[in-house]
Amino acid sequence: MQDLGELEKKWRGAAETAASAEALEAVRVEALGKKGEITGLMKTLGTLAPDERKNFGQQLNLVKDAVTTAIESRKATLGDAAIDARLQSERLDLTLPARPEALGKIHPISQTIDEIIAIFGEMGFGVREGPDIEDDFHNFEALNIPKDHPARQMQDTFYLPAKEDGSQMVLRTHTSPVQVRTMQNEPPPIRVICPGRTYRVDSDMTHSPMFHQVEGLVIDQATHMGHLKGCLQDFCRAFFGIDDLKLRFRPSYFPFTEPSAEVDIGCDRSGRELKLGQGNDWLEILGCGMVHPKVLKNCGLDPEKYQGFAFGMGIERIAMLKYGIPDLRTFYDADLRWMRHYGFMPLDVPSVVGGLTR
Numbered sequence: 001m002q003d004l005g006e007l008e009k010k011w012r013g014a015a016e017t018a019a020s021a022e023a024l025e026a027v028r029v030e031a032l033g034k035k036g037e038i039t040g041l042m043k044t045l046g047t048l049a050p051d052e053r054k055n056f057g058q059q060l061n062l063v064k065d066a067v068t069t070a071i072e073s074r075k076a077t078l079g080d081a082a083i084d085a086r087l088q089s090e091r092l093d094l095t096l097p098a099r100p101e102a103l104g105k106i107h108p109i110s111q112t113i114d115e116i117i118a119i120f121g122e123m124g125f126g127v128r129e130g131p132d133i134e135d136d137f138h139n140f141e142a143l144n145i146p147k148d149h150p151a152r153q154m155q156d157t158f159y160l161p162a163k164e165d166g167s168q169m170v171l172r173t174h175t176s177p178v179q180v181r182t183m184q185n186e187p188p189p190i191r192v193i194c195p196g197r198t199y200r201v202d203s204d205m206t207h208s209p210m211f212h213q214v215e216g217l218v219i220d221q222a223t224h225m226g227h228l229k230g231c232l233q234d235f236c237r238a239f240f241g242i243d244d245l246k247l248r249f250r251p252s253y254f255p256f257t258e259p260s261a262e263v264d265i266g267c268d269r270s271g272r273e274l275k276l277g278q279g280n281d282w283l284e285i286l287g288c289g290m291v292h293p294k295v296l297k298n299c300g301l302d303p304e305k306y307q308g309f310a311f312g313m314g315i316e317r318i319a320m321l322k323y324g325i326p327d328l329r330t331f332y333d334a335d336l337r338w339m340r341h342y343g344f345m346p347l348d349v350p351s352v353v354g355g356l357t358r
């Protein structure tokens with residue numbers, strides 16, 4: 001008769017020391033499989049005398065249970081170890097530095113808007129936004145643009161189909177309606193910039209039917225043209241990164257400002273390249289003025305009490321000047337090669353203290 005104690009010891013030992021799930025399965029087959037040693041002994045039970053069979057059968061069952069338990073517990077241990085090993089090997093080291101060169105790029109328009117916000121943010125301006133689809137009042141009427149003004153004619157403005165009452169919404173032709181909305185909704189003092197998309201029926205080397213502007217608005221009781229000048233001078237010098245950039249305020253006309261001016265920056269056009277901040281030439285970059293009393297009134301402010309200035313500038317235009325991008329239309333071609341060349345690193349977030357993009 002076989003020594004069952006030895007048998008149990010042998011197979012439990014084999015199970016407990018199996019090095020892998022495969023080795024453990026081999027142990028199970030050899031001990032408990034169809035042709036396994038313990039199974040083989042089970043099969044001999046029938047040949048034994050009845051009382052011997054009972055006794056040996058019980059003992060053999062205990063051995064079988066013990067070996068089965070040992071295999072199960074080893075299986076659990078090996079499973080945990082496998083998960084641990086997988087966790088180790090698939091671990092992501094989140095502290096490793098990113099590889100920004102392998103990521104996408106920030107579009108120059110987004111970068112330029114971020115720079116503008118950083119500079120004006122430093123001066124205490126907030127950011128406001130308005131809808132791209134505007135009504136006649138906000139885009140024109142409130143801004144003192146009368147019904148027969150050329151800017152209202154079909155060749156400039158995208159009109160939406162007429163509503164039942166005959167009125168037509170428009171794709172905003174400038175960001176100035178956002179200054180109207182801000183004056184309607186917020187009590188002075190107001191100090192905001194409003195970047196966003198604008199639309200005009202126009203398309204060539206220097207015009208795109210969709211483009212971007214940023215509007216600025218400052219309203220309180222004593223704001224004057226000197227503030228306007230200082231503010232825009234500081235902005236232009238910070239934006240272009242030229243400390244002694246020359247600015248010229250040239251009288252102009254806008255229906256919504258009085259007096260109105262256009263701002264030119266000094267440049268040199270004598271060589272093949274345009275050089276900002278040098279030479280004796282001028283380049284127009286924005287429109288501005290003191291908010292017209294009628295506009296203040298249209299927006300619910302008392303012109304006897306409040307006054308202020310506004311300005312508007314084209315974002316593509318100043319981005320092209322700063323980054324030497326020659327053709328406006330390429331901004332919207334979605335050409336990856338162009339983006340790789342003119343785009344910005346995602347981690348290059350502009351700030352006045354951290355540094356603006358150069």
Ligand code: DAH
Binds near residue numbers: 216256286287310313
């Ligand atoms: N809205 C003008 C445009 O689209 C730009 C502009 C000029 C805005 C003078 C202003 C301003 O706020 O004061 O061309």
